[in-house]
Amino acid sequence: MGSEVWTRDEIQSPCIKICVIHPSERLCTGCHRTIEEISSWSRLPSKQRNQIINELPKRAFRLKRRRGGRAARIAKLG
Numbered sequence: 790m791g792s793e794v795w796t797r798d799e800i801q802s803p804c805i806k807i808c809v810i811h812p813s814e815r816l817c818t819g820c821h822r823t824i825e826e827i828s829s830w831s832r833l834p835s836k837q838r839n840q841i842i843n844e845l846p847k848r849a850f851r852l853k854r855r856r857g858g859r860a861a862r863i864a865k866l867g
Contacts, residue, residue, distance in 0.1 A: 800835055
């Protein structure tokens, strides 16, 4: 037997394991995909995956950073 490892020739998932769906934008805050894109990713053809990958940077602006929370409270104290 050979020592070759079988690999698949397809676009990998852009998941970065920060899986939180933004409540109003309905995008994952980690990879910027929609729930539908995430759930169907393994069944999508490479061409469609590539289109989604190319769109992801354009989606990032839709997710606003939080202005409050712990960091804001600490900043007010300092």
